[in-house]
Amino acid sequence: MRRYAADPSRERGAPPVATLQGKTVAFLVAAEGIEQVELTEPWAAVEKAGGTPRLVAPEAGEVQAFDHLDKADTFPVDVAVADARVEDFDALVLPGGVANPDALRTDAAAVAFAKGFFDAGKPVAAICHAPWTLVEADVLRGRRLTSWPSLRTDITNAGGTWVDEQVVVDESGASTLITSRNPGDLDAFGQALVERVGAA
Template sequence: MANNTDKQLNGKRIAVLLTDGFEQVEYTGPHDFLEEHGAVLTLVSPKCKGEQVQGMNHKDEGDKFDVDLAVADAKVGDYDGLLLPGGVANPDELRIDKASVAFVKAFAEAGKPIAAICHGPWTLIDAQAVKDKQMTSWPSLQSDLRNAGAQWRDEEVVVDGALVTSRKPDDIPAFNAAFLKVLA
């Protein structure tokens, strides 16, 4: 547990956009880290407040988490940053949800910090937020990102301005540290 001197993000509000099929550790790892540093996180989803989203531990069902706010009701101005966990099904569903894509696009257009891990960058493609960006992701997304104009690199974390990307759960410590630095 962090002490008061570690509260670098005190008062910062972070939206976490996800739906069923997210890689659980890509939510819980950054969530707990950011919370320990003083951030307040809101689970935003295409689902309604009070419904639950299903986490995954690779291909096995993990825990369920309560939705704090429907993405249709979320306002980008209420948040200092956006976290996009991966998992295969999660971003695949988000990228076809108009409200989710608009929410991500508004963050990008506002120049607010966005952190996406693993398959999370898929939603950034549909939000037209990757052109000319240095990025990384799960390896299977590299062609998608390059075709959308990103410059893909195979590194544990890549920071391009306010955009932080990582490849996989093993990269979470570097991902967390980079997102903390961008937010603070």
Template sequence: MAYDDKRVAFLVGPEGIEQAELAEPWKAVTDAGASAKLISKDSGTVQAFNHLTPADEFPVDLTLDAASADDFDALVLPGGVANGDQVRTFPGAVALVKAFADAGKPIAVICHGGWVLIEAGVVGGRTLTSWPSLQTDYRNAGATWVDEEVRVDSGPFTLVSSRKPDDLPAFNRELLKLIA
């Protein structure tokens, strides 16, 4: 499959990103030949973690005020408790997620990355998975939560979701199908 014309946005907060949930999907996308861009609130770098231990820093390619859903084919929302919690508090991030959903563009989310989907109001009537502690949040937002390695929901926009780093092989497989 040809991915060389595909552009994938990765939306993260300034810190607390679960490193594997950013680095492994990024590698899958770029190894396939697609272009990946890291979007965050501010320029500079973002701090990833291996659970609670600081890990690598990653350079930001675009700030929220310069990012547009029109410029991308898909959106990835990596997890990490602090990451998901921060991203949902940024109005520009919530607006960007809503713009992807409104345009019918696919979104892939893992672990706590889904909090911004809830904040954007785009999960009602959808079926997805996440880290188990988010299940009540999803249900309260009108979604059906399932405990599965990966879930693909083909509603008004395709939504791929997974629970945790152990699910990354399945998540990456479905992510690549999503952008193919």
């Protein structure tokens, strides 16, 4: 039984055709403030494609997810950031939520972990407010991406090109960068995540 079940009421698009068999994907979150659906939906997409998702957070224990501003479920952490190694993963997913990436970008170890995927040329996927962590990691220069609209100035100031599109796949750097704007883009985000990680 899955720990993170996708919401069955959500309308699903076509199932991903790529396989993630043998691939392990890190989901990096803060201790609280994660937008729950932006964690559970990509997590379910990775599992459905045969991959192994792992929850990484600054501390061991549990993290608190939210449904917008209301507390939702808690989820067990698989590995603390201090013990996590980029070489143990094939890709990184950064869920959103306003407080989640705002906390992560003040955590030096979490920022370094995220940056490590770019340094290693591994795919990174970020949705909604999650690119805040990437702004802090200084990995957006020359990259094209999207996000929640309020991040536009931050991304531009960090050297990125912000666009308003459902999903943006930027392959101009060593690391493929996949971004989406909000929970309404989750189907396209999950499909692009599975396809790019499967091809990496």
